[in-house]
Amino acid sequence: MRKLMLVAGLSALSAFGFVYSYLSVAAADDVKAIAIVKNDDGKFVFSDTNAKIKEGQAIKWVAVDSDVPHQLVPDSEGDVLTDTGAFDSTNPPSQKFGAAGTIHYHCAVHPKSMRGTITVAAAEAPAGEAAGAAEPKTEPKVQAEEPAEEAPAPKKRKAKPSYGYGY
Template identity: 35%
Template sequence: MKKLIALTAGLIVSAALATGCSSGDADAGGGAPAAVVEVKNMSYSPAQVTIEKGQTVQWRFDDSGLPHDVVGEGAVAGQLKSDLLTEGTYEYTFDEAGTFDYHCTPHPMMVGTVVVTE
């Protein structure tokens, strides 16, 4: 019986880890992104976020089946680049301070900016 309980507990923990759940508090350094940008209604919202160097931005895609991406310009061109997505998330960690612009390839009027401070 003890082996069955231990096995069941182990499977529950494994399932939680596989789905990205954890018992840690997200606000206590649990790996939560510093900023979240919603990608829907043909826009990035908010269009500008400010984070600190070394922090991560997460883009959440949900725009009624329209595919969008995140493509960096300037210093992050070629590095900040998601797949075309209709749903799901993309994350990027900014290791340098500065102002970084990005756009959506199929919808060039969709633009955003990440300001990274020291």
């Protein structure tokens, strides 16, 4: 009787732990979870094939229903995604994306069905705007010096007629 209760308690705990860890990933604002599931044809696919995140956010790939290994790699050198190496449902990889852009990637094990795109939008945080506003301030100063050198030229042109009238 005691043993039965202990087993029931442990399985309830582990079930709660799994659900809790999955929900905490989905709820976290800076981490977006993409599930790896089987479609109606039995092929592995990403739950979100065109994920949209913001600069600085991370993506965690969770193989939901299988221990079949996957390995996510970029389509080409220009796609800023790091090879995840082989993983399954027990060790979901996550990756943070620090630069805006579009990334095409696929699973090296299931290249036909597991293809996805990640669109990373520029961050709209106030700190980013302040940093962006500080940079242009220095640029106009440099540009302002150039027109100042050109400005005397029209004055000279105007000065010629007045010189002419004066003479």
